[in-house]
Amino acid sequence: MARVFKESFKIMAVELSYIKGFVSAAALELGIDAGRIFKWRMDSRFNGGNLLPKNDKLSPEEQEFRELKKRLKEAELENEILKKAVAIFSKGG
Numbered sequence: 001m002a003r004v005f006k007e008s009f010k011i012m013a014v015e016l017s018y019i020k021g022f023v024s025a026a027a028l029e030l031g032i033d034a035g036r037i038f039k040w041r042m043d044s045r046f047n048g049g050n051l052l053p054k055n056d057k058l059s060p061e062e063q064e065f066r067e068l069k070k071r072l073k074e075a076e077l078e079n080e081i082l083k084k085a086v087a088i089f090s091k092g093g
Helices: 007-020 023-030 034-041 060-092
Strands: none
Touching (some): 007 023
């Protein structure tokens, strides 16, 4: 049976991984698989609302630019999907 973790635990695990500097160190301390923490770091629900995980090598402006590029890419993809849906539904009517 798979273990279920509360959202507060996931947030704490992500924070701990940044404090420790290594996901593996946090995973070892918490007794969980490092892959779970990597996954949670990519999820904006657990990483402080960031679309991308923190990168200490980037300035705040560079991090924001990275996130804005990702949002733009997602919006463009959604736009393409909507265009295709409109085309499909307009043919069907």
